[in-house]
Each structure stands twice: as C-alpha cells, then as structure tokens.
Amino acid sequence: MISFSHYLKTLRTRFSDSGFRLLFLAVLVGIVAGCGALFFYYATNAVDHLTLGTLGNFHPPHEGVAATAESPFIDSLHLNFRWFLFLIPAFGGVISGWLVYTYAPEAEGHGTDGAIEAFHRKGGLIRSRVPLIKTIASIATIGTGGSAGREGPIAQIGAGFGSFVATKLGMSIKDRRILLLAGMAGGIGATFRSPLGGALFAVEVLYRDPEFEHEGLIPCIIASIVAYSLFGAVTGWSPLLATPRFHFDHPRELILFGVLGLVCAILGKFYVKIFYGMRDLFRRLPLPNWQKPAVGGLLVGILAMFIPQVLGSGYGWVQAALYGKMALWVMLVIALAKIIATSLTISSGGSGGVFAPSLVIGAMIGGAFGASAEILFPVLTQDPRAYVLIGMAGFFAGVANAPIATLIMVSELTGNYGLLAPLMLVCVVAMLTTRKNSIYEKQVAGRFDSPAHLGDFVIDVLEGITVSALAGKGRPPVCIPSNMTLPDILHKIATAKGAYYPVINDKGLMTGIFSVNDIRRILNEDIPPGLIIAQDIATQQVMTASPDEHLPIVMKRLTQRNLDEIPVVDPNEPQKVLYMLSRRSLLAYYAEQVEKTREVMAL
Secondary structure (H helix, E strand, O other): OOOHHHHHHHHHHHHHOHHHHHHHHHHHHHHHHHHHHHHHHHHHHHHHHHHHHHHOOOOOOOOOOOOOOOOOOEOOOOOOOOHHHHHHHHHHHHHHHHHHHHHOHHHOEOHHHHHHHHHHHOOOOOOOHHHHHHHHHHHHHHHOOOOOEOHHHHHHHHHHHHHHHHHHOOOOHHHHHHHHHHHHHHHHHHHOOOHHHHHHHHHHOOEOOOOOOHHHHHHHHHHHHHHHHHHHHHHOOOOOOOOOOOOOOOHHHHHHHHHHHHHHHHHHHHHHHHHHHHHHHHHOOOOOHHHHHHHHHHHHHHHHHHOHHHOOOOHHHHHHHHOOOEOHHHHHHHHHHHHHHHHHHHHOOOEOEOHHHHHHHHHHHHHHHHHHHHHHOOOOOOOOOHHHHHHHHHHHHHHHOOHHHHHHHHHHHHOOOOOHHHHHHHHHHHHHHOOOOOOOOOOEOOHHHOHHHHHHHHHHHHOOOEHHHHHHHOEOOOOEEOOOEHHHHHHHHOOOOOOEEEEEOOOOOEEEEEEHHHHHHHHOOOOOHHHOEHHHHOEOOOOOEOOOOEHHHHHHHHHHHOOOEEEEEEOOEEEEEEEEEEHHHHHHHHHHHHHHHHHHHHO
C-alpha cells in the first residue's frame, strides 16, 4: 500500500515543476476571478438600480429576455426619467476620479490597456491596490450610468490578482505574465459567460497583428473555465443576450457582409479618433485630474437628456434590435451618440471598459445596415436582424484587432453559432482594413516588438555560439576570502567593478557568492560589522556557466533569475572561477551579431 507521505512527496515534486505549478495556480486565479466577477456584477447592478432606477426613474429594456409579438417597437428616443438624471453620471465621476487619482492613477480609463501595458513593459507587475481601487471606481462609473463596460475593470481585477499571486510566490517574470493573462481570461470569461472567448481574448488582444501569446493559452483556458463555472453556478447559464435562431445558407449574402465589414472598419476609425481626441482634450483642460471624470459624467448626463439610450451598458437596446424592434434612424442615432458618450466617460479618466459600448455601437451599425439592405437589396438580404449580431463582432474586431476572440465571444454571449461563416468574414475584413487603428493603444505590433519577448529573439541570434566566444569580454573575478570581515570587504570592493563577488576558501575554490545588494541588506541589520565575515553574507547556491555551454542557455539562466553577472567556471574544476560574464556583455555581443547579420543580408 502506498503511504500518504508518498502521495505528499509526489505532489511536492509535481508542484516544483513550473508547468504543473502554473496550471494549479491558474485554478486558484480562476476561482478568485470568478468571485471578483460575481461581486462586481451584483455591486454594479445594485448601484445601477439605486441611482438610475430608484432615484432617476430610468428603466431601459433588459438584456437576456427574448422579444415577443407584443413587445413595443422603438421608433422614438423618448424615455421617462426624472429631471435631475443628468447629475447622476457626474456624481459617479466625482467618486471614481477622486479614488483613482488619489490612490492608483494607473487605474484610470479602460483597464484592459493597463493589463496589456503591465504584460509588455512592467514584467507582469500590477500594484496590489489597483484591483481594489479599479473595482470601486468602476462600480461608481458604470452604476451611475457612465457609458462603459465591465470587461476592462474585470480584466484588470483578474490580472491584478494573477500578478499578486506570482509576486508573493517569488515566481519568474515569465510566469507572472502568464498568470496575469490567466486572471484576465477568468474575469472576462465569467463576466460575459464566454469561457473560450475569454481565454482567446486574453492571449490575442496583446498584439495588433494576428498573433497569440500561445504560452499562456492553457492556463487562460483553465482559469476561464473555473471562473465561468463559478459565475454560472450563481447567476445561471443562459447567454447574456437572447437571439432568434439565426442561420446562414445564402452564400450570395456574403457580398453584403463584406460591405458591412468595411463600414465597421470606417466607423471604427472614427470611433478611435474621437476616443483619443477627447482624451487629449481633457488632458488640456485646466482642472485637477480627479475632477475631469465628473466633467465627463456631467456632459454624458446632458447628452442623456436628449438621447437617454447612451446611459449604462446598453445591452437592452441591443436585445431589442436583435428582434427587429427598433427603427433604422433610432439605431443610427444611438450608434453615433454612444461613440460620444463612451469617449466622454472613459477618455475623461472615468473607470470602465470599452468592450460593452463597442458591442452596442457595432450592433446599432449592423442593425441600421441590415434594415437598409432589406430596403435596397431585398433579394440578397435573408434576415436583417442577423446584421445586428454580425455588426457587434465586426466593429469590435476592427477596433480591438482581435478577430478570433471576438467572433467566439459574440457567439457565446448570444448562444448563437449559426452565423460563424459571415462572422469570420466580417471580423477579418474589419481587422485587416484597420490594423494600425486600435482602441487599445498599449498593443504592440507582434511578439518581435514586445519587450516581454526580447530574450526570445536574442536566443535565436546566439544559437550555436558558446560562452568561450566571450572570454575576452569577461572581467577578472574579485574573489573574497570566506573569513574576511565586513570592513575589509567594503575596503576591497570600494574601487572594484561589478555587482557580484565570489567567496573562496583557502584553496581558492568558490564556496559562495554575494552581491552589492547583499552588502546593503547586511548594513541595515543591527549587527556589529566586525562580527560579519564573507561566508555569512554569501549564498551557497551559485548559478554558474562553463565555457562550453551555449549562450542561449546562459541567457535564459540570467533572465529567469534576473542576474546581472554569472561566474564562468572551469568545466574540470567547477569551483574554480575563470571570469565573470555580465548580461551587458552578452547583449553587446548580440548587437554585434545582429549588425553582422544585417550587413550579410544587405550584400
């Protein structure tokens, strides 16, 4: 019989494996992301019900409810509300602005960009306070009628927890980035009831070109499944939007769908230009930053006095359009007004996502296009309502450069897979037409352009070259006897160059190593310097390289442990230090090789 201790030992061995540990932590991240999505969902709905519903007497249509023959046809912008409705979004802007700019300025705007930037340029690091501030600020913005969605906040909330876990466990930068993506996937997969779409979105939205962060795909899928299951178990399993049973069996209609893709691309460019133009305008406004979201909220409220459909997520209006219960001109007005309202809400510094507003804008554009196509080309148009769903996907795919994730997400959040072929066409046309145009300005073109993957391409150039090629670029080691006291150590290294110092025994063999940072740490402790010797400071677990090792392996070693230097030792006597090889020298050598390669290619 196998003992419990054997099982425990096996589990500990498995957990020490990086891949298994990532999958295990992806489950944990998924649980927290699911709980965060639940809290965010109920808190936002509660604030919305209190401020817009009870105080403002504003009651738009509900999403997820199929329209019937008795459902009213919307051919007017008129809605009942109380006269002070325009003040409610401004109130939310005050709370959001004060919270964000007081405690976490990086939480402003749509959180997906914050997560993307953390992945590419901050080593996957997100301050632990950001998810909390983002949650409260976004609840204030969205719950009071701001034209923003849940995707951005929940993406940053999930990503923040993934980053927090990896940081606390002392994991590598690469693993922290992957857990950040897993948190994004879990939050989005749960919030939009789209487990596959959420996972694909997290690994696709990082780049403008059609690329995936494939290393993170499996952890993202696991986190998304767990979060979605937890969210569904509490809120139910129905899709976010109810739709008729659309189907595609009219190949000639692909012509109209292709044109719709171009229309989505053109209006997507207009949307992004307005969005960031509004941001630049607010930045020049001579007001403290925390007051600007209130100004944006006030302007949204004033716009809502004439077009109340701009308030909130707007899914209820999409629901009506999906069943053909909305006039063509009303859809056009809502689409244009929603672009302005979203720009005012988020570009002013308000906290919220752009996914939901973009879907509403795309749905209205698609609905208006479908209604027009039915009038102009009745033979080609099978069901004008289907263009609402396709417009949703095409518009967001164009502004987000995420066609695969978008078409899957739209299919999942509507529970309708009958239009996959036209969805694929429209998403690809929209994305290819506007590839350099993105609502996510922190995206990079591709993996080659991401600082997160700089080491990958260094390794490609250095392939086949050994450490011995850099022997002349190494520095002689400054060796410290193991019994040397701290004052003598400080005197010896005062004029020395380098960051790491091998500690040697009486035979001149290395027994450990310490860095300048280790010296600083010791100096901060309340211990008499004369009692401290080199052996007390040094770590005995030394990462080394040998002259016959290939540079890609050494580069990975330096990157994973975030080392500036590594001792190169005699392969026949591993404790004998030959020289110190720095990361700077290795990168300089890489630059030389790149330049030589370019010269050869130019001939």
